[in-house]
Amino acid sequence: MGDGLVLRDIHLSSAPPWWPPAPGWWLLAAAILLVLAALVAWRLLRARRRRRLLALFDAELDAAANAAGAVAAMSALLRRAARRRHPSADRLQGAAWLELLDAGRDAPRFAGARGVLLLEGPFQRDADAAAVADLRHAVRERFLEWMEARR
Template identity: 40%
Template sequence: MESNQLPLRDIHLPEAIDWWPPALGWWLLAILIPLSIALMVWLYKRITRQTAIKAARKLLLQIKQDQQCDNSQKLKDLSALIRRVAISATTRNKCAGLTGQQWLEFLDQSVKGAPFTLGIGQLLANAPYQKSPPNEQDINQLTRLCEDWLNAQTKRKK
C-alpha cells in the first residue's frame, strides 16, 4: 500500500477547556476559604476576650491584696480595670464613650439587679467628686461587685 492511499487523518487537538463550570475543587475552595476566615475571626475574638478576663482577674486580685494603696487609688484602679475589660469584651464604640449614669447602666446589663446604678457601684461614678475617700468596707463591697461583673462576662455571650 502506498502512503497516499492510507486512510490517515491529521492530528486533531481537543477543544479548549471552558472556565465555566469550575471543577469540584474550585467549588470546595470557594466554600472553605470564607468559612475558615470566619472561624479564625471568631477564634481570635474568643481568645482575646478570654485572655482579657483572665488578666483582669489577676489584676483585681492584686488590687485587692495591695496594702500600700489608699482607698481612693484602689477605686481609680478598679474603675480603670472595669473600663478596660468592658472595651475588650464588647465593641469599643458600645462602651468607651459612656460616663456617669450611662456607664453604670451599661455595667448593670451584665449582672442581676442594679448594683451599679442603685448600689455600691455608684462609687465608680460619684467617688472622684466626693470630699472624703471611700472607706475600707465600701472598697471591699465594690471589689466583690467587680468580681461578680467579671464572672458575668465569662458567662455572657457576645
Template identity: 40%
Template sequence: MTAPAPAPPATPLTLPGALPATPLELPGTPPADPLAELRDIHLPDAVPFWPLAPGWWLAVGLLALLLLVAALLEWRRRQTLGYRALKELEAIERDGARYADAHAVARAAAVLVRRIVMTRGDRSRLALSGDDWQRFLAGGKAGLPQPMARFMALAPYVPPAAAAAAGIDRAQLLASLRRWIRGNA
C-alpha cells in the same frame, strides 16, 4: 444304703421373652464398666487480655473523644473575656499591698471595666462619664449597687487621700465587681 443322688442345681425360673440374668458380652461391645472409657476434660486456653475485643476499642475511642472535647471546651472557656477579666480581678484581690483599700481596688477595676466595655464592642459606651457612666454600671440584672456605681464612676478622678471610699467595703466592692463581670463580659 446308698446315698441319694445329688439334686440338679436349681435354675432360676425365667419367663419367656425375659432377658437373661447376666448380661451377655457380644464381641465389640464396651466392657461392663461404663466409666472405664471416660477421658479427662480439656479446658480451652484462657482468653488473652491483648488484643482487645472490638467493643473495648470502641469504648476507649469514645473515652478519648470525650476527653478531647472536654479539653477543647475548657480551652475555649479560658479564652473568653469573662474568664480573663475574672482572673485579673482575682489578681487585684490577692495583691493586698498595692490594692489595700477600696479606692485602690476601684481605680484598678475602673480600667478593667472600661477594657471589658471596649472589648465587647460598645464603643459608644466608652464616651460615657459621670452620671451616665454610673447609670450604665448600675443598669441591668448584674448591675452594681448605686453607691458602688457612683464610687466606681468617680474613683479614677478622686485623689487617693480623699474620703470618697469611707462607706465602701473592699470585699463587697470585689463581690459586686465579680457579679458585674459575670453578667456583662
C-alpha cells in the same frame, strides 16, 4: 423407607464471645475517650484563664495606694473588660456607664451607693473601706463575666 438415612436435630452455633469486642465498639470507646479528654482539657484551660484573670484583678487593686486608688483601678479594669463586648464602652459616662454595667442582669448591682462610689470614689479623699470592699466584690464578678464571655 428406612434406607439408612439418619436425621439429626439442628444444632445452632454458639453465641459469639463478648470479648474481644467488635471493631465498631473499639472506635466508639476511642471517640468517647477523645471527647472526654477534650472536655477535661477545655475545663483546665478555662480554670487557668480564670485564675490568671483573678490574679490580674487582685494585683491591680493591691497596687493601689489608698481606697480612692483602688476604686480608680476597679473602674479602669471594668472599662477594659467592657471594651471586649462594647467597643465604645470606655467613652460612656455617668448613668449611661452604670446602665451598661447592669445590662443583662436581673437585679441592678451598680445602682445606688455602689454606682456613686464607682463614679465619684476616685476623686474622694477618703472612702469607706467597707463600701470599697463591697464594690470590689461586685466589680470582680462583672469583670470576670465580661472577660470570660465569648466575643
